[in-house]
Amino acid sequence: MADETQQGSTNEANTGFLMGIFSELLGSPLNIALLGVCGFLLYKIISGRRNTGTPAPKEPELPPLKKQDFTLEQLREYDGRRKDGRILIAVNGKVFDVTKGKRFYGPGGPYGLFSGHDASRALATFSLGEEALRDEYDDLSDLNSMQMDSVREWEMQFTEKYVYIGKLLQPGEQATEYTDTEDEQSEEKKDSEKKSN
Numbered sequence: 001m002a003d004e005t006q007q008g009s010t011n012e013a014n015t016g017f018l019m020g021i022f023s024e025l026l027g028s029p030l031n032i033a034l035l036g037v038c039g040f041l042l043y044k045i046i047s048g049r050r051n052t053g054t055p056a057p058k059e060p061e062l063p064p065l066k067k068q069d070f071t072l073e074q075l076r077e078y079d080g081r082r083k084d085g086r087i088l089i090a091v092n093g094k095v096f097d098v099t100k101g102k103r104f105y106g107p108g109g110p111y112g113l114f115s116g117h118d119a120s121r122a123l124a125t126f127s128l129g130e131e132a133l134r135d136e137y138d139d140l141s142d143l144n145s146m147q148m149d150s151v152r153e154w155e156m157q158f159t160e161k162y163v164y165i166g167k168l169l170q171p172g173e174q175a176t177e178y179t180d181t182e183d184e185q186s187e188e189k190k191d192s193e194k195k196s197n
């Protein structure tokens with residue numbers, strides 16, 4: 001009996017706690033807007049993943065890109081709408097081929113605005129607004145240490161998942177002349193990644 005009474009008050013406490021979180025979440029227009037954005041992103045990610053019944057014909061994989069560095073202008077060409085649909089994104093000064101993540105970064109995808117851009121500031125500040133994507137080279141010098149840690153974490157995630165193509169060049173910086181051996185090395189890395197997947 002005492003157990004039942006205790007159980008009852010624990011349930012009440014839990015319900016009260018959940019109600020508290022719920023009213024906190026819906027308590028301000030900003031929170032409601034953020035919940036809306038998150039819901040929209042989840043919807044986009046889930047609907048991009050959902051099987052429609054008839055499997056889409058598999059698109060041929062693009063040939064690997066030669067190792068090379070990019071200026072911001074050159075990077076912009078790779079937004080998934082031009083250049084055979086290839087998509088490149090820079091994170092913390094490194095350019096990655098994210099074409100295989102087309103459902104995220106392709107036109108209409110939840111993170112499509114990053115395509116052909118340096119996404120470092122947007123990722124560091126958890127922002128999906130245009131203001132986080134600069135037209136000029138962004139040295140990120142105004143970000144705080146937590147935001148810089150976050151950029152480095154994203155860089156690690158991208159390094160694990162996608163192929164690194166080259167550096168994002170600062171204004172006036174010369175592009176590196178990569179040798180064919182370096183290209184072969186990145187090919188070998190890609191092959192061994194494919195085998196381990």
Ligand code: HEM
Binds near residue numbers: 104128
């Ligand atoms: C709060 C709302 C958000 C929700 C619910 C959400 C949800 C998700 C989920 C479920 C995934 C994993 C998808 C998968 O692996 O299948 C994902 C990946 C990702 N999200 Fe979000 N997200 C949110 C906000 C954001 C924001 C604000 C940014 C950037 C500023 C962001 C950037 C990313 C990136 C870059 C990926 C990785 C895609 C990849 O693997 O290449 N997300 N998100």
